[in-house]
Amino acid sequence: MPFAVALAMLRQRDRWLLQLRDDIDGIAAPGCWGLFGGHLEPGESPETALRRELEEEIGWCPVNLQLWINHSTAIRTAHVFVGELQKDLHRLELNEGQDMVLATAKELRSGRILSPKLNQTRPLAPTLTLLTAKLDAIDHSD
Secondary structure, three states: OOEEEEEEEEEEOOEEEEEEOOOOOOOOOOOOEEOEEEEOOOOOOHHHHHHHHHHHHHOOOOOOOEEEEEEEOOOEEEEEEEEEOOOOHHHOOOOOOOEEEEEEHHHHHHOEEEEOOOOEEEEEOHHHHHHHOOHHHHHOOO
């Protein structure tokens, strides 16, 4: 059955906030770098869901979020929002996932990012790999 998620591409200067997903069987892209966000609850709008998820996962949410793209497959629709990360990384709470980093577009395009906590390089989640190819549209939209 199809489901929907809302994801955040949060930028601080020329870097993007990423979440290293837990190594748990049964979740989407375990052990890969992805974006903060999650499933929409019944009756919840994508933006409301994203705001709830960001508060749960990092203890913070930007004032302004702008819908950037909707990406659909046979099983899922991802509503991807962009916003500015106005809080220092070390002031965010990592309440879900193994690590978080700020990565440059070049690092994202490499397809693998170093986790400082694990001291391991991990791959990008498939959805993030697809979105990385479209980063220039965001980088040049300012």
